[in-house]
Amino acid sequence: EDQVTQSPEALRLQEGESSSLNCSYTVSGLRGLFWYRQDPGKGPEFLFTLYSAGEEKEKERLKATLTKKESFLHITAPKPEDSATYLCAVLTLGGNSGGSNYKLTFGKGTLLTVNP
């Protein structure tokens, strides 16, 4: 069974204090790793997709990296508006022969709070 583990569960930072969130995974047939941001009562907002080990993506203060076993979301000089739950999800291809049964398996998320 596909497993996605995110750590820490919660992280509290001061504005400007850089840190990293971790997502480790055990899956068969990884097709991609997604990072989403989720605000309370809202749907997950797409941030990045990483496809292969060594790949990096950046967007404003966020940078995502991927290895064969885990991904990191680095937050540089965060601001209070970066406060949210950050979700990691792995995209896998299921077992049927059609090759169309993609699914995302989510971790539980990291609740990030950035204090001014």
Add this chain to the structure above:
Amino acid sequence: EPEVTQTPSHQVTQMGQEVILRCVPISNHLYFYWYRQILGQKVEFLVSFYNNEISEKSEIFDDQFSVERPDGSNFTLKIRSTKLEDSAMYFCATGSGFRAFFGQGTRLTVV
């Protein structure tokens, strides 16, 4: 920017009733998904849909649930005989290939 639209945003129903949650996907997307998030818990996969049929479903997606594209554009999730434990946020997601975009969700409350 194109977005996934879900209706209603909030649905309150009595236990045992049937509900239909609706989703308008981003045009040209071929893959459709329903996810569920119980309050305080992680986002859980329910079902994926491609080429007008279910391609993958989880253990949660039992006979109580069904999906369809009734008019070739909307994508619906039907929950029959709702139970208290069906109360959750239900998210529709659509994708083309390896990107998946989520709607804002429908909050279902079963009383």
